Structures are given as C-alpha cells and as structure tokens.
Amino acid sequence: RLRSQEKLASVYQSNGQIKDAIKLLEHVVAVEADILAENHPDRLASQHILARVCLSNGQMKDAIKLLEHIVAVEADILAENHPHRLISQHCLAVAYDSDGRLDDA
Numbered sequence: 001r002l003r004s005q006e007k008l009a010s011v012y013q014s015n016g017q018i019k020d021a022i023k024l025l026e027h028v029v030a031v032e033a034d035i036l037a038e039n040h041p042d043r044l045a046s047q048h049i050l051a052r053v054c055l056s057n058g059q060m061k062d063a064i065k066l067l068e069h070i071v072a073v074e075a076d077i078l079a080e081n082h083p084h085r086l087i088s089q090h091c092l093a094v095a096y097d098s099d100g101r102l103d104d105a
Contacts, residue, residue, distance in 0.1 A: 001026050002042075007051060018057045025050040039077045044070055048088060060099040065093040074091070 005028050012021035017036035028046050036043040051066035070088045078085040 002031060002046070002100055006046060008090050009049070009053070010028075010069065013056070018053065021053050022050070022057065022059075025053060044073060048091070051095075055095055055098065060095055062098060064092070064095045067095055 005024055009021040009024040009028070012018070012024065017066065023048065029043075029050055032040070032043040047066050047070055051063045054060075054063035054066065067088060071085075071092050074078055074082070074085040074088055093105045096102070
C-alpha cells in the first residue's frame with residue numbers, strides 16, 4: 001500500500017499538485033518510521049523521494065534536513081562508491097547550492 005501511495009504522489013507531482021504529493025509522501029515517511037529500521041532501503045528511498053519533491057517545490061530547508069539524514073545513514077551502511085550513496089550526496093550538494101550554501105556544496 002505504501003508503494004501505491006508513493007506512485008500516487010508521483011502522479012500528483014506530475015499533475016502540478018505538489019502540496020498533495022508532499023502531504024502523501026510525508027504520510028508514507030511517517031508510517032515507515034514506525035515500522036521500518038532507520039537504515040531500511042525502502043524507508044531511505046521514500047525519504048529521498050520526499051526530499052526531491054521538496055527541492056522541486058523550493059522547500060530547501062526541508063529537503064536539506066532529509067538529505068543530510070539520508071547521507072549520514074548511507075555513510076554507515078553503503079560503500080563510498082555505492083550508486084545510491086553517490087546520488088544522495090549529489091542531491092544534497094544541489095540542495096546546498098540552491099540554498100546559497102556553496103561552501104557546503
């Protein structure tokens with residue numbers, strides 16, 4: 001059911017219903033926080049999706065907070081050159097850049 005809600009959020013985003021997408025993704029992330037370990041791949045993926053939607057909506061602070069958490073967790077569980085870890089680091093750098101934090105990027 002959570003994956004279906006993520007897909008629906010993607011449809012909302014594609015349709016320009018960003019607030020609905022964010023609300024639904026926040027729900028998914030909250031539910032997963034109760035049932036999945038902090039380092040569970042599905043939980044990290046949902047957080048990453050929410051962060052990217054926040055980025056696209058100009059919610060830099062929210063996106064950065066999520067991405068910093070994801071990068072920290074992935075640093076503990078994934079190899080330095082793992083694609084998921086590199087993607088998360090890249091997204092965080094983009095978020096820092098968009099927020100004017102060039103030194104952090």
